[in-house]
Amino acid sequence: MNPRSNFRKYWHYVRIAFWIIVPVILLVLPADFFDQGQSICLSILLFKQECYACGLTRALMHLIHFEFAEAYYFNILAFIVFPLLAYQWFLWFRQDWKKLKLIRTS
Amino acid sequence: MKHLIMLAFLGMFLTPMLANTAAKYSNAQLALKVKASGLPTQISQMSVSDFVKITPSQVKQITGQRLHFKEVVALKALQHTIKKELAKDGQSGNGKDQLIAILLVIFVGVLGVHRFYLGYPLIGVIQLLTFGGCGIWWIIDFFRIVFGNLKPSRGREYESTL
Numbered sequence A: 001m002n003p004r005s006n007f008r009k010y011w012h013y014v015r016i017a018f019w020i021i022v023p024v025i026l027l028v029l030p031a032d033f034f035d036q037g038q039s040i041c042l043s044i045l046l047f048k049q050e051c052y053a054c055g056l057t058r059a060l061m062h063l064i065h066f067e068f069a070e071a072y073y074f075n076i077l078a079f080i081v082f083p084l085l086a087y088q089w090f091l092w093f094r095q096d097w098k099k100l101k102l103i104r105t106s
Numbered sequence B: 001m002k003h004l005i006m007l008a009f010l011g012m013f014l015t016p017m018l019a020n021t022a023a024k025y026s027n028a029q030l031a032l033k034v035k036a037s038g039l040p041t042q043i044s045q046m047s048v049s050d051f052v053k054i055t056p057s058q059v060k061q062i063t064g065q066r067l068h069f070k071e072v073v074a075l076k077a078l079q080h081t082i083k084k085e086l087a088k089d090g091q092s093g094n095g096k097d098q099l100i101a102i103l104l105v106i107f108v109g110v111l112g113v114h115r116f117y118l119g120y121p122l123i124g125v126i127q128l129l130t131f132g133g134c135g136i137w138w139i140i141d142f143f144r145i146v147f148g149n150l151k152p153s154r155g156r157e158y159e160s161t162l
Helices: A003-028 A042-047 A056-064 A068-074 A078-105 B002-021 B027-036 B041-045 B056-063 B069-088 B098-107 B113-118 B121-129 B136-146
Strands: none
Touching: A003 A056, A003 A078, A042 B098, A056 A068, A056 A078, A068 A078, A068 B056, A068 B069, B027 B041, B027 B069, B041 B056, B056 B069, B098 B113, B098 B136, B113 B121, B113 B136
16 A cells, blocks of 8 residues: 555544544533634624524534524524534545545455 | 505605614613513513623523523514614614725725615615726725715714724
């Protein structure tokens, strides 16, 4: 195995670890972890006006902890975004998994 | 059709008048609204500016009990209406910054966005359709905003200038 494919193999390992670890960390953190603090949304910083995506982080954080009322409070669109994001997350994971398998068999 | 046009004109003149007479919130009014919404009365002790920012988790910390879904919906709706009325009242969120106007006129001035921001929607639409008055009006607007000649509509001043 040449060093180039070796590097690619480890790169896919890191990516797969990322897809698994990030949801676990978010689940371990308390649900109101992102509730306080300064917003970084340009719409709020410049125009003092909430955009449609404002509150999605907080809402998703509450949603994965099964706090549906709070999720609704922060952003109702979380109920649409969460299934889509979860599916996309799974696709990313599967993509890296397949590539890693290909490298290992070759 | 005639009536519709008349109504539109009436609306244009009446809205600013109504906005000036919109009620300012006192704690007693807030308590009444909180009670009417079926929310725990402990949260009406705080000031209005604190109330519009309070989250369900903080309510739980104050009252010691978790809000039901219905109550969360009521809390969100009440905060939304109070925020809207405060904005109408000119107490918050009505200020325009000169820096923002300059940034807008530089980057999206060709589409007349700075005019929408400053509160001139009709001129904004005209500039949008003519690509900033064939580019000439855009340059004029840029210098007018930089030198503070072009101000927010209805004689208002910039909240912060350069």
